[in-house]
Amino acid sequence: MRLDVAFTPAEVRGAIGKRVVVVIDVLRATTTIVHALVNGARNVLPVAGVDEAVRKADELGRGDVLLCGERDAVKISGFQLGNSPLEFTAERVADKTLVMTTTNGTAAILAASGASAIYVGALVNASAVANRVADSGSDALLLCAGREGEFALEDAICAGRIARRIELRVGALTGNDGLRAAMVMATRAPTSRVLSRTSAGRRIVEIGNGEDIAFCAHEDLYDVVPVLDEQRIRL
Amino acid sequence: MRLDVAFTPAEVRGAIGKRVVVVIDVLRATTTIVHALVNGARNVLPVAGVDEAVRKADELGRGDVLLCGERDAVKISGFQLGNSPLEFTAERVADKTLVMTTTNGTAAILAASGASAIYVGALVNASAVANRVADSGSDALLLCAGREGEFALEDAICAGRIARRIELRVGALTGNDGLRAAMVMATRAPTSRVLSRTSAGRRIVEIGNGEDIAFCAHEDLYDVVPVLDEQRIRL
Numbered sequence: 001m002r003l004d005v006a007f008t009p010a011e012v013r014g015a016i017g018k019r020v021v022v023v024i025d026v027l028r029a030t031t032t033i034v035h036a037l038v039n040g041a042r043n044v045l046p047v048a049g050v051d052e053a054v055r056k057a058d059e060l061g062r063g064d065v066l067l068c069g070e071r072d073a074v075k076i077s078g079f080q081l082g083n084s085p086l087e088f089t090a091e092r093v094a095d096k097t098l099v100m101t102t103t104n105g106t107a108a109i110l111a112a113s114g115a116s117a118i119y120v121g122a123l124v125n126a127s128a129v130a131n132r133v134a135d136s137g138s139d140a141l142l143l144c145a146g147r148e149g150e151f152a153l154e155d156a157i158c159a160g161r162i163a164r165r166i167e168l169r170v171g172a173l174t175g176n177d178g179l180r181a182a183m184v185m186a187t188r189a190p191t192s193r194v195l196s197r198t199s200a201g202r203r204i205v206e207i208g209n210g211e212d213i214a215f216c217a218h219e220d221l222y223d224v225v226p227v228l229d230e231q232r233i234r235l
Numbered sequence: 236m237r238l239d240v241a242f243t244p245a246e247v248r249g250a251i252g253k254r255v256v257v258v259i260d261v262l263r264a265t266t267t268i269v270h271a272l273v274n275g276a277r278n279v280l281p282v283a284g285v286d287e288a289v290r291k292a293d294e295l296g297r298g299d300v301l302l303c304g305e306r307d308a309v310k311i312s313g314f315q316l317g318n319s320p321l322e323f324t325a326e327r328v329a330d331k332t333l334v335m336t337t338t339n340g341t342a343a344i345l346a347a348s349g350a351s352a353i354y355v356g357a358l359v360n361a362s363a364v365a366n367r368v369a370d371s372g373s374d375a376l377l378l379c380a381g382r383e384g385e386f387a388l389e390d391a392i393c394a395g396r397i398a399r400r401i402e403l404r405v406g407a408l409t410g411n412d413g414l415r416a417a418m419v420m421a422t423r424a425p426t427s428r429v430l431s432r433t434s435a436g437r438r439i440v441e442i443g444n445g446e447d448i449a450f451c452a453h454e455d456l457y458d459v460v461p462v463l464d465e466q467r468i469r470l
Contacts, residue, residue, distance in 0.1 A: 010245045011385045150246045153412035177388035177434050184420055199412050 001170055002139040005159045005178035008146035009111040020138045021115035022129055022162065024122065025145035026154040026190075027200040029105020031122040031216045032085040037226050037235050040094030044226070044233040046106035050076055053101045060097060069101040073203050076101070084209050085216065104152075108145035109228060115141070120226035120233055123158050123190055123219045130165030132225045140166075142182070153185070153198045154216075160186025161219065192217045236405055237374040240394045240413035243381035244346040255373045256350035257364055257397065259357065260380035261389040261425075262435040264340020266357040266451045267320040272461050272470050275329030279461070279468040281341035285311055288336045295332060304336040308438050311336070319444050320451065339387075343380035344463060350376070355461035355468055358393050358425055358454045365400030367460045375401075377417070388420070388433045389451075395421025396454065427452045 004019075006012050024030055033044050042064070047053045050069070053076075057065045068081040068088075075082030081092065083102050100106055112118045116138060121129040133140045142162060144155035160182035167173050188194060192214045195201045204212055226233045239254075241247050259265055268279050277299070282288045285304070288311075292300045303316040303323075310317030316327065318337050335341055347353045351373060356364040368375045377397060379390035395417035402408050423429060427449045430436045439447055461468045 007242060007386055008246065011243065013384055147412070149248055150411065151242055151413045151416065153415050156412075156416060176385065177382070177391075178386045180388050180433075181386065181391060181416070181420055184423065185416055188419065198415075 001137065001173065002175055003142065003163055003166060003173045003179055004176040005142045005144070005163065005182045007144050007151045007156055007178055008149055009108050009143065010149060012111060012143065016112060016114045016141070018116045020117045020119065020133055020136050020140040021112040022119045022121040022133065022140065022142045023105070023109045023112055023145065024142060024155045024158050025105030025108060026122050026158045026216050027195065027198065027204060028083050028085060028212055028216055029102040029145065030120045031124055032083055032088055033120050033226055033233055034122055034125050034222055034224065035085040036088040036093050036098055037233070038222050038224060039088055039090040041088070041096055041098050044098045044100055045231060046109045046233065047099060047101050048107060048110055050101060053099045057099045064095065065097045065099060066093065068098050071103060073207050084212050086212060104145035104147055108143055112143055118228035120228070121158070121162060123161065123217060124221040125224055126158065126161050127165055127220045128223045128225050130162045130169065134166050134169035147200050152200055154190065154195050154200060156182050157185050157188065157190045161190065190217050190219065236372065236408065237410055238377065238398055238401060238408045238414055239411040240377045240379070240398065240417045242379045242386045242391055242413055243384055244343050244378065245384060247346060247378065251347060251349045251376070253351045255352045255354065255368055255371050255375040256347040257354045257356040257368065257375065257377050258340070258344045258347055258380065259377060259390045259393050260340030260343060261357050261393045261451050262430065262433065262439060263318050263320060263447055263451055264337040264380065265355045266359050267318055267323055268355050268461055268468060269357055269360050269457055269459065270320040271323040271328050271333055272468070273457050273459055274323055274325040276323070276331055276333050279333045279335055280466060281344045281468065282334060282336050283342060283345055285336060288334045292334045299330065300332045300334055301328065303333050306338060308442050319447050321447060339380040339382055343378055347378055353463035355463070356393070356397060358396065358452060359456040360459055361393065361396050362400055362455045363458045363460050365397045366404065369401050369404035382435050387435055389425065389430050389435060391417050392420050392423065392425045396425065425452050425454065
């Protein structure tokens, strides 16, 4: 099979094709989505903008809906939840529909539209996602969200860790230069220390959410694969 | 000092600022520019499009001007030279003005406009460029041309090799996630074998220019730094 890696959504330039796409935003959107669904959220609706999120929540009726998301890592004013996975407890999210907008993660999820399947990947479900891709037998793209259009180290390392697991399952992979680079970066373990020194990690520490980082660094905490289907992400 | 690395021009998004910028397109534009200037070319004028190149050559009078460049790695029809460094012999280029348009390299050079200084870097002049940046004492950006908007491994390795040399001169660097990733990739030597397996390398082999790759992989062949000044690149 062929496995490509894109480090920013801009690299893809609309050429998703009939591939399986795994969207990766380790700090923090995709980690948070995995965790929220494990904690019983009914589904997550990724939307691009704040106004669109509010409209969507109004449409759905606010009762079972939570508005979630960040701008510059901080919870959006008037929203119930931000983008820290630790906020998404079972008490808060069980049976809720989460309407979510984040700077990089949800934008990347939306950029993947047209793919034959869209999975949500992070370090916390790296093996589960790798197995799902390997089982699909399809060509695939690991699409890193990056950070405001720039390369993000934690996403690249996660892509490499997932790629290595896929290669262990299916044998030697062909792919683009991004795949080769991610494989090299994946030789370094994604420790809390490494993640806390990335651009996104430093920002998270700065706003006082440093405890998120150890959580996001926890490989294979969960054996689940969120899937985007008809604009909703579910397990 | 602060040193950032961008893996594609899109990552920069106009935010060049008052930094020194090194443009890197190892396979092959910046390697070719370095080599052509060493072989006596008077200067190189990077232009974005084929029509613009022809107009510029007409303006300058064709006598001392050579039209150079590629599309999809192949010499542009009607141009005197393509983008293979080995074509740019002293016999052909001495005292000539080269009007050059390439898919990635010249586009990246033009994207750097506004910088306090713009240098042309490649593996063939890695140490010379690193020393020039270190001497400047200024914050700097290593701007990889990439390949048609995508990450290119050879440029990332070259950026890392230059960054390591700068760090040896000035001490520990601060920088973006791209710097950290490039440093990791630079632990691998940029051999002909590594370069020939990149996307650009495979294309160059495919069109029968495989001998270019060993040339482009030759670190520190030259101790020169081409500089872009008033739309002309000179030593």
